[in-house]
Amino acid sequence: MHTVEKIGGTSMSRFDELLDNLLIGERQGERLYNRIFVVSAYAGMTNLLLEHKKTGEPGVYQRFAEARNEGAWLPALETLRERMLAKNAELFPQIFQRQFADRFIEARLDDARECMRSLQRLCSYGHFQMAEHLMKVREMLASLGEAHSAFNAVLALKQRGVAARMIDLTGWQQDQPLAFEEMITRAFEGAEPGRELLIATGYAHCREGLMNTFDRGYSEITFAQIAASTGAREAIIHKEFHLSSADPLLVGSDAVVTIGRTNYDVADQLSNLGMEAIHPRAARTLRRAGIELRIKNAFEPEHAGTLISQDYCSATPCVEIIAGRRDVWGIEVFDQEMLGDIGHDMEISRLLKQLRLYVVNKDSDANSITYYCSGSRKLIDRAARLIEERYPAAEVRLHNLAIVSAIGSDLKVKGILARTVAALAGAGISIQAIHQSIRQVEMQCVVGAEDYDAAIRALHRALIEPENHGDVIAAA
């Protein structure tokens, strides 16, 4: 039986290393096969295509959506083309392969450019409204990133003698969109994973609209559905590092500990902070199909990695991961009219949703609510303006913040909150707000944006390092 394995964008960007271990390495014959890979766009490509995932900086799509003339988005598309061709040049030193790769992606880029031009022309007549078509443009652009990386992966594998085949789920030039599940089931009909290495695009075109339903991080949704539809033995996500007790780039690879086991509840908390151990909706598909999920380091394929299951709970209460989110904006709304009325909260939440601002958390007292949001400064300013217009008596203040969080499948241990707060105070960091819900799976501290790195290090030093877990917390 086969596995279904997703490779994220950060790892795809180190493709040569992937060939040398995960994809081929020492494998020969049968050991090469019975694995279906689902690939994301190379790191940064989807940011250029749509908008930056964390900062909201506009890419081709955002420019197209906001301005109505070609000058606003065409240069961004050409910059993207240069980046994609540069990637091809890096991967394929041989001219023949490189031309083959270039021709494929250039044809798609040209098609997309012509569609967008025609649409803009069409919408200059009053009967056609751009707003009705924007989501389609977003889908079309997103699909380019994964088409690029999947095509190149197959080309490179074939060059090394592996029977690889691209499963192109982007729906390019397909007559009719199919429903998501049907699209995937049909694409794999007749596939023989035992004989060919299948490389599927992490983007899947479908009637529901993948971006519309799940938005960024969508490749994990495709991955989970492929695992469910093809009856995978196990689903594996390959990342740049092992899922660790904190970001190795911040705390140091020597100090962090690999997580051996955890549960979907912890994965949800991580995903809320933008550290997508697994997209919450993808987790649901796998849970329902009864497929276990493993997160592995793409560059250490022999290591068992992290097993995520529904029922796991740490043997003794402890903090497992220190995670966090930079670039959080606190939108503080103070209005004495608010006292005893939840209408304000409902309406402001609706407004933030309409603006597609992600609310990481919120807190309130008698007459104020603060929403901790992530999104571009421009959108945050717009939200503040709209709130002021709706509630003229309200005072709206913006705070540039970060959230740091200690997470564990069981944190019910006396004094742990006190130790968390003391660790930050000891590092000279001022805590601006603090949240712990009654379920006790996470403790969040809100700090100034400039204190993020120091706060993560201080919490790791105080809550994880003294436990002396060795190499792995709860080996699977």
Ligand SMILES: Nc1ncnc2c1ncn2[C@@H]1O[C@H](COP(=O)(O)OP(=O)(O)O)[C@@H](O)[C@H]1O
């Ligand atoms: N607890 C953590 N464990 C492992 N990596 C982490 C953690 N927190 C943050 N990271 C960061 O996540 C980055 C890559 O994330 P990953 O999900 O692999 O990206 P992608 O989905 O693009 O492959 C790494 O560069 C690492 O610095």
Ligand SMILES: N[C@@H](CC(=O)OP(=O)(O)O)C(=O)O
């Ligand atoms: N490339 C897409 C889809 C995705 O899931 O990417 P990654 O696996 O690198 O998070 C995005 O950035 O949204």
